[in-house]
Amino acid sequence: MRKGQSSLCRLAAGLSLLSPLCLAEDTSWTGWRGDDRSARLPDFKVPDPWPDSPESVWTTEVGTGYSTPLIIDDRVFQHARKGADEVLWCLDRDTGKPVWRKSWPVRFTPGRGGERHGPGPKSTPSFADGRVFTLSIDGTLRAWSAADGKPLWKRDFREHFDEAHPYWGTATSPIVDGDRLFAHTGSCEDGALFCLDPKTGKDLWVRTEEANCYSSPLVETIDGVRQLVEFNHDGLCGIDVSTGELLWKHNFPHRGNNQNTPTPIRFENTFIVGGENRGMFAIRVSRTDDAWSAEEVWQHRDTSLDMSSPVLGNGQVFGFSHFKTGQMFSLDPESGEVIWLGDPRAGENGQFLAIPGHVLALTDDGRLRILKNGDPKQKPSVVRTYRLADGDTWTAPALVGRDLLIKAGEKLTLWRFPSGL
Structure with a gap:
């Protein structure tokens, strides 16, 4: 049992592997961009x-795709x-060795222009209440027991x-909020947002007004109202998690x-995003x-996001523009x-994590840059650059405690930083 887990956790582990009682703030990365989808780690x-380099603890060949690992x-x-x-692999965190492995056939041919990105998967699973939820490149949603990989239920949305x-396959990631599981499926012309019971996979409500796209939603409380904030095919909107009612839209x-x-x-x-x-x-x-409004505060074309999501770090928004x-x-x-523009020709994609006073920037060439941003109004500086892979690092990293997981090509590597302050 890893250091920092409580006696309550150890007791629960004896009853049921991966019980929700065992989850501590510094021991989990439960989905896309972390537990709250902000990619921010204030307690790091x-x-x-x-260090001159983090420690390489283990490397395991897991296969292709851009799905972020969960911890x-x-x-x-x-x-x-x-x-x-x-x-779906379940690996031992200390050794990288398989605990269990489940596989299932998925046929998919990437749309024209997406061939080099392969047949997925591109969606990141979500973990909640002892279950792992995967969304395949073809839009099929599955629930698995995290303890042993037992399949619990499946939804093939081709029924709808x-x-x-x-066109380029499913990239949006499912998200769980309490007793609701959300997944947006369908094509760019015809799609629907499904709110499901995570225990059974059955519909709680379905919203059919917006087509599908590639962005992953987040769940936020605004003015006391819990809502799904989604960047779908039509734009940015807020949807009441209880009813599926549209609250606001841009x-x-x-x-x-x-x-x-x-x-x-x-x-x-304020919500900040961009489009290619x-x-x-x-x-x-x-x-x-009872009236909601969505007001545009600013907009510009000095930078533009393609497949990279931004992060908020110490009062600045960091991102990777496909311009230049x-x-x-x-x-x-x-x-x-x-405030700051890095060197042009930096690559095709970048992924970010925000930690106290710094931002970690991983580019698709396998380099991780440590950007120091101590002043919200000043340009950041690069304090370290690590070569963590030879390239093909399109997958967003996962960071828990001192452990950083990097997926490059078919390999997953756990890197470990020394103890911090």
Whole structure:
């Protein structure tokens, strides 16, 4: 049992592996961009000084795909592809050795222009209450027992749609909020947001007004109302988690090949995101009595997000623009003013994690840059650059405690930082 787990956790582990009682703040990475989808780790202990290199603990071949690994106590879960099958791995966190493995056939041919990204999976699983939920490249949702890999239920959304995924395949990640599981499926022309019972997979409500896209939603409480904030095919909107009612919306439609892919970030009651070739924008959400409004605070085309999601770190928004053949940037969340631009030709994609006073930036060439941003109004500086892979690092990393998981190509590697302050 890993250091930091309580006696209550150890007791629960004796009764049921991966009981929800065992989850401590520093022992889990339960889904896309972490437990709250912010990619922020305020409790990370920053090394002083940063090492010449983190320690490489183990490397395991798991298969292709862009799914982020999950870390649940002493287990790692990885959704990947081996040949004609998708695979869900459960690995030992200390050794990388398999605890169990489940596979199932999934046929998928990438749409034109997406061939080099392969047949997935691209969606990141979600963990809740002892279950792992996977969303395949073809739009099929499955629930598994985290303890032993037993299949619990499956939803094939082709019962609703001729095609249950957008043109380049499913990339959105499912999300669990209490006793509700959300997944947006269907094509770019015909889709639906499903609210399901995570225990059974049965519908609680279905919203059919918006088509599917590639972005993953988040769940937020705004003015006391719990809502799903989603960047779908039509734009950015807030949906009541209890009823599926549309609360507010900002039109920003997916146009042609310029898809809506990044996950929004929240700054106070403002949501910031962008779309390919269409720049960045910020939407402030408010309510007067029962009337909701979504006001555009700023918008510009100085930078533009493609497949990379931004992160909020120490008062700045960090992102990876596809302009200038790939360029990292930071901007002021209140005004949208660009504070810093990194070197051009930095790559095709970047993934970010925010820790105290720093941002970790992983580019698709396998380099991890440690950006120091101590002042919200000043340009960050690169304090370390690590080569963690030879390339093909399109997958977002997972960071728990001192452990950083990097998936590159078919390999998953656990890197470990020294103890911080």
